[in-house]
Amino acid sequence: MHVVAFVTQKGGTGKSSLALSLAVAAVQSGLRVAVLDTDPQDTAGEWYKRRAAEQPEVHSLPWTYLSSRIYTLDRQGYDLAIVDTPGADSHAAQGCMREAHFCLLPVRPSVADIEASKATVRYLHERAKPFAFVLNQCPTGGRTSRTSNARMALQLLGSLCDATLALRSDHMDALASGLGVTEFAPSGKAADEVRAVLDWLRTKLRRLDGAEADKEVWEADDQSASRAS
Ligand SMILES: Nc1ncnc2c1ncn2[C@@H]1O[C@H](COP(=O)(O)OP(=O)(O)OP(=O)(O)O)[C@@H](O)[C@H]1O
Numbered sequence: 001m002h003v004v005a006f007v008t009q010k011g012g013t014g015k016s017s018l019a020l021s022l023a024v025a026a027v028q029s030g031l032r033v034a035v036l037d038t039d040p041q042d043t044a045g046e047w048y049k050r051r052a053a054e055q056p057e058v059h060s061l062p063w064t065y066l067s068s069r070i071y072t073l074d075r076q077g078y079d080l081a082i083v084d085t086p087g088a089d090s091h092a093a094q095g096c097m098r099e100a101h102f103c104l105l106p107v108r109p110s111v112a113d114i115e116a117s118k119a120t121v122r123y124l125h126e127r128a129k130p131f132a133f134v135l136n137q138c139p140t141g142g143r144t145s146r147t148s149n150a151r152m153a154l155q156l157l158g159s160l161c162d163a164t165l166a167l168r169s170d171h172m173d174a175l176a177s178g179l180g181v182t183e184f185a186p187s188g189k190a191a192d193e194v195r196a197v198l199d200w201l202r203t204k205l206r207r208l209d210g211a212e213a214d215k216e217v218w219e220a221d222d223q224s225a226s227r228a229s
C-alpha cells in the first residue's frame with residue numbers, strides 16, 4: 001500500500017479538496033482507497049458525512065494513531081492511503097510526513113504560498129522524503145504568466161507535478177456535495193485535471209517502487225559481499 005500525504009503550512013491551498021477528489025478518482029480507477037484525516041478541522045470527515053457512497057472510506061483520527069491505522073489498512077489489502085493534514089508546521093504535520101511514502105504540496109501561484117512552503121521542503125529534504133509540489137487554483141484564461149513564474153520558482157525548490165489545477169468552482173461545489181470533482185462534473189475541466197494528477201502520481205509511485213527494489217538488491221549484494229570477505 002502506498003501512503004500519500006497532503007502537506008503545506010499555509011491554509012486553504014487545497015490539501016483537503018485535492019485529497020478527496022484524488023481519492024475518488026483513484027477509486028474510480030479501480031484502487032482500494034482510504035482517506036485518513038488528521039486535521040482537527042475534520043474537512044474530510046465532514047465531507048464523508050455528506051457523501052452517499054461508501055468509498056473511499058474516510059477515517060478521522062489523531063496523527064498519533066496514523067501508524068497503526070496504516071498497518072491495519074495495509075493488511076486489509078488497501079492500495080492507497082491518502083493523508084490529509086493540518087495546515088501548520090506542527091507535530092501532527094511532521095508525523096504525517098514521516099509516515100508517508102510520498103508527500104504532495106499543493107501551492108497556489110503566489111509568492112506567499114511559495115515562501116511558506118520552504119520550511120516544509122527543508123523538513124522533507126532533511127529526511128530524504130520524496131515529495132512534489134502541485135500547482136493549484138491557477139488563474140484561467142490568458143493570465144498565465146503568474147502560473148509560469150510560480151512553476152519556475154517551484155522547480156528550483158523541488159519536483160513539480162506535471163499536471164496543474166486551475167481555479168474552478170467544481171472543486172467548491174463537489175466538496176459541498178460530498179463528491180469528488182470527477183463525480184460532480186465527470187466531463188469538466190477540473191475532473192480532467194484531477195485525473196491528470198492521479199496519472200502523474202501513479203507513475204511517480206511506480207518509479208519509487210522501482211528505485212526501492214533496486215536499493216534492496218544493492219543492499220543485499222553489499223551484505224553478501226561483506227559476508228564473503
Ligand atoms: N482548484 C480549486 N479551484 C477552486 N476552489 C478550490 C480549488 N482548490 C481548493 N478550492 C477551495 O478552496 C477552499 C480551501 O480548500 P481546502 O479546504 O481544500 O484547503 P486546505 O489546504 O485543506 O485548507 P486548511 O489548511 O484550512 O485545511 C475550499 O473551499 C476548496 O473547495
Ligand SMILES: [Mg+2]
Nearest residue numbers: 015016039043
Ligand atoms: Mg484542509
